[in-house]
Amino acid sequence: MKLDQIETPAALIDIARMQRNIARMQGHMNTLGVAFRPHVKTTKCIDVVRAQIAAGARGVTVSTLKEAEAFFASGVDDILYAVSMAPSKLPRALALRRQGCNLKLVVDNPTAASAIAAYGDQHGETFEVWIEVDTDGHRSGITPEQDTLLEVGRILHENGVKVGGVMTHAGSSYELDTPEALAALAEQERAGCVRAAQRLREAGIACPAVSVGSTPTALAATQLEGVTEVRAGVYVLFDLVMHNIGVCALDDIALSVLATVIGHQADKGWAILDAGWMAMSRDRGTSKQSHDFGYGQPCLLNGTPLPGYVVSGANQEHGILSPIVENADAADDVTQRFPIGMKLRILPNHACATGAQFPEYHAVAPDGNSVEWRRFQGW
Amino acid sequence: MKLDQIETPAALIDIARMQRNIARMQGHMNTLGVAFRPHVKTTKCIDVVRAQIAAGARGVTVSTLKEAEAFFASGVDDILYAVSMAPSKLPRALALRRQGCNLKLVVDNPTAASAIAAYGDQHGETFEVWIEVDTDGHRSGITPEQDTLLEVGRILHENGVKVGGVMTHAGSSYELDTPEALAALAEQERAGCVRAAQRLREAGIACPAVSVGSTPTALAATQLEGVTEVRAGVYVLFDLVMHNIGVCALDDIALSVLATVIGHQADKGWAILDAGWMAMSRDRGTSKQSHDFGYGQPCLLNGTPLPGYVVSGANQEHGILSPIVENADAADDVTQRFPIGMKLRILPNHACATGAQFPEYHAVAPDGNSVEWRRFQGW
Numbered sequence: 001m002k003l004d005q006i007e008t009p010a011a012l013i014d015i016a017r018m019q020r021n022i023a024r025m026q027g028h029m030n031t032l033g034v035a036f037r038p039h040v041k042t043t044k045c046i047d048v049v050r051a052q053i054a055a056g057a058r059g060v061t062v063s064t065l066k067e068a069e070a071f072f073a074s075g076v077d078d079i080l081y082a083v084s085m086a087p088s089k090l091p092r093a094l095a096l097r098r099q100g101c102n103l104k105l106v107v108d109n110p111t112a113a114s115a116i117a118a119y120g121d122q123h124g125e126t127f128e129v130w131i132e133v134d135t136d137g138h139r140s141g142i143t144p145e146q147d148t149l150l151e152v153g154r155i156l157h158e159n160g161v162k163v164g165g166v167m168t169h170a171g172s173s174y175e176l177d178t179p180e181a182l183a184a185l186a187e188q189e190r191a192g193c194v195r196a197a198q199r200l201r202e203a204g205i206a207c208p209a210v211s212v213g214s215t216p217t218a219l220a221a222t223q224l225e226g227v228t229e230v231r232a233g234v235y236v237l238f239d240l241v242m243h244n245i246g247v248c249a250l251d252d253i254a255l256s257v258l259a260t261v262i263g264h265q266a267d268k269g270w271a272i273l274d275a276g277w278m279a280m281s282r283d284r285g286t287s288k289q290s291h292d293f294g295y296g297q298p299c300l301l302n303g304t305p306l307p308g309y310v311v312s313g314a315n316q317e318h319g320i321l322s323p324i325v326e327n328a329d330a331a332d333d334v335t336q337r338f339p340i341g342m343k344l345r346i347l348p349n350h351a352c353a354t355g356a357q358f359p360e361y362h363a364v365a366p367d368g369n370s371v372e373w374r375r376f377q378g379w
Numbered sequence: 380m381k382l383d384q385i386e387t388p389a390a391l392i393d394i395a396r397m398q399r400n401i402a403r404m405q406g407h408m409n410t411l412g413v414a415f416r417p418h419v420k421t422t423k424c425i426d427v428v429r430a431q432i433a434a435g436a437r438g439v440t441v442s443t444l445k446e447a448e449a450f451f452a453s454g455v456d457d458i459l460y461a462v463s464m465a466p467s468k469l470p471r472a473l474a475l476r477r478q479g480c481n482l483k484l485v486v487d488n489p490t491a492a493s494a495i496a497a498y499g500d501q502h503g504e505t506f507e508v509w510i511e512v513d514t515d516g517h518r519s520g521i522t523p524e525q526d527t528l529l530e531v532g533r534i535l536h537e538n539g540v541k542v543g544g545v546m547t548h549a550g551s552s553y554e555l556d557t558p559e560a561l562a563a564l565a566e567q568e569r570a571g572c573v574r575a576a577q578r579l580r581e582a583g584i585a586c587p588a589v590s591v592g593s594t595p596t597a598l599a600a601t602q603l604e605g606v607t608e609v610r611a612g613v614y615v616l617f618d619l620v621m622h623n624i625g626v627c628a629l630d631d632i633a634l635s636v637l638a639t640v641i642g643h644q645a646d647k648g649w650a651i652l653d654a655g656w657m658a659m660s661r662d663r664g665t666s667k668q669s670h671d672f673g674y675g676q677p678c679l680l681n682g683t684p685l686p687g688y689v690v691s692g693a694n695q696e697h698g699i700l701s702p703i704v705e706n707a708d709a710a711d712d713v714t715q716r717f718p719i720g721m722k723l724r725i726l727p728n729h730a731c732a733t734g735a736q737f738p739e740y741h742a743v744a745p746d747g748n749s750v751e752w753r754r755f756q757g758w
Contacts, residue, residue, distance in 0.1 A: 041695055063696040083696050084641045086653055087720050108642050111719035139697055140642050140651050262463045263487050263519050272519050274465055282661035282732055316420055317442040317462050318518055340490040341466050352695060353661055359757040377756060378738040
């Protein structure tokens with residue numbers, strides 16, 4: 001299907017940009033001498049994941065058990081479920097392992113560790129668990145020097161659970177925007193996670209994997225001594241938040257929302273689009289960054305950005321495209337520049353959030369033809 | 380299924396609250412002597428829509444053609460598609476009408492009006508179109524006194540299209556929070572829409588329907604002279620934005636997200652939930668209102684709100700529950716008050732956005748048993 005035949009709103013993936021992003025990340029990881037385990041929560045799409053694996057990824061990271069189940073059903077068997085385990089979800093984890101999935105769980109507290117040990121014992125299953133390490137204080141995990149680290153390690157190790165490694169995610173990298181700050185955080189993430197592994201090993205607990213990553217720190221890292229693998233998700237498509245952080249150019253962004261002009265408020269300089277927040281998502285991740293892109297950056301159908309314009313507002317199925325600087329010409333211009341029926345591509349703030357609004361991507365090849373790539377929803 | 384058997388995160392509808400909300404709105408419309416046409420974009424769920432129709436609703440309002448197709452397939456045949464028509468979508472509208480759906484389209488500009496007339500002529504179909512009126516400047520529509528109103532009316536009327544009525548949506552009501560301001564806007568919405576109908580009729584264009592509404596103005600209206608029907612959507616579930624506007628109590632909110640405590644950062648007073656923004660949505664609609672509820676208001680499993688706490692932050696699958704006022708006790712308290720595995724219900728900022736994150740609702744009856752109500756996604 002050609003671009004102008006796709007009904008709007010639609011989520012487009014530019015295949016050439018996506019492949020370039022995959023090659024860039026995998027190449028950087030190869031240079032640093034570490035394995036790469038992409039976080040597939042960004043796309044929840046087997047077609048994208050197959051491209052990541054074909055480029056050299058080893059295993060995947062997931063954020064839900066539904067992702068684990070779906071990707072295992074599609075032939076991916078090395079899966080890290082990177083959210084601290086809720087004991088009530090153990091039956092689904094057991095079912096996956098019994099089907100042959102090499103599923104690794106994550107914990108950051110003694111209660112969940114004990115629950116996994118007890119459940120494994122009860123069902124004769126040796127679970128593999130990675131311990132989550134907190135290297136930047138932004139969310140979950142145990143800091144490398146906390147006593148709880150060894151407590152959790154011992155609960156697992158002494159009760160028949162395999163401690164497969166430690167993992168950390170320096171999500172505070174999303175708040176930075178200079179190469180120096182990103183490189184410093186990448187080193188902090190590396191050092192903290194390696195230190196946690198060292199403490200476990202000194203306590204007699206094998207800790208083979210040392211897993212770090214976020215898209216900004218993965219790209220900023222210059223040496224990863226002691227690290228065995230890196231995880232990152234949004235790099236595969238990139239978005240305006242990543243652009244503001246400084247890790248991609250606008251023309252690296254592989255996801256856009258195809259939209260149609262459906263109206264105007266000429267006196268205000270507005271064109272109304274059929275892509276509102278249901279299509280763009282409510283993510284306003286650029287609102288506190290150096291450049292606020294509103295609900296997205298409009299581009300022509302061929303991908304050329306229109307830097308003087310932004311999607312400044314959104315209702316459920318209406319987006320408001322308006323000039324960034326209000327000027328006297330805008331009112332005259334908008335109906336001619338953006339006539340009814342014109343199609344535009346809107347670059348999103350956050351690829352993970354925008355993609356989740358759609359049941360499928362339209363993957364566009366360099367020749368302009370597209371195919372449908374399904375993605376899934378829910379838990 | 381009982382509440383404690385439902386896997387988290389999950390979207391719960393409290394059936395008794397929903398029925399109370401439906402009865403309240405329908406009763407108010409009956410008192411005002413107007414028909415009620417609920418906007419079903421809020422739930423995209425036939426089980427909810429059947430309850431609205433059973434209570435007296437006449438027809439539905441939709442925001443996408445997919446909603447029109449899905450609800451028509453479920454037996455609803457009086458449908459207003461309340462987004463200005465993109466000419467490229469006319470084949471789907473034609474298909475619906477040919478199947479017997481009484482689908483009404485909306486336009487606010489001459490180009491789309493001409494396109495509908497030409498397409499109808501080409502295919503021998505008499506489309507019904509309602510003209511969108513702008514009564515508060517917040518988005519789309521033609522203001523009542525603009526020449527364009529009659530121009531669009533004539534294009535339709537003189538080219539074989541039935542002008543079924545005028546419609547308006549005073550969406551700026553979401554920015555208000557006093558009964559006086561809401562009542563004034565309801566009157567402005569009514570008067571503007573009635574005036575537009577009057578101008579069309581004076582120009583010899585029949586305009587049978589005069590349709591107004593948003594949840595806040597619908598509930599605030601005290602007289603609707605000249606209006607034939609009202610539309611509203613979110614009233615069926617309500618949410619924290621509506622609570623801040625002042626049109627519902629916390630215990631009217633029928634939608635909540637069931638979540639499990641999966642971790643803590645005790646020194647910060649945080650409990651980590653398995654409901655992040657993928658479950659709550661990225662909607663931060665209360666951020667500029669009188670009370671900022673973060674990503675949601677935590678409640679006990681029985682529905683009792685915990686007013687000292689809020690979901691203050693969210694990543695894709697992690698929510699951060701924290702005390703509103705930081706105090707010395709919080710750190711000691713959080714692990715005991717919210718132990719690992721505890722389930723909570725989180726009231727959302729915006730029911731339309733939160734519901735859209737889920738493939739289904741779990742509809743909970745007063746006896747605590749729940750059934751699954753499917754909802755759909757996409758366009």
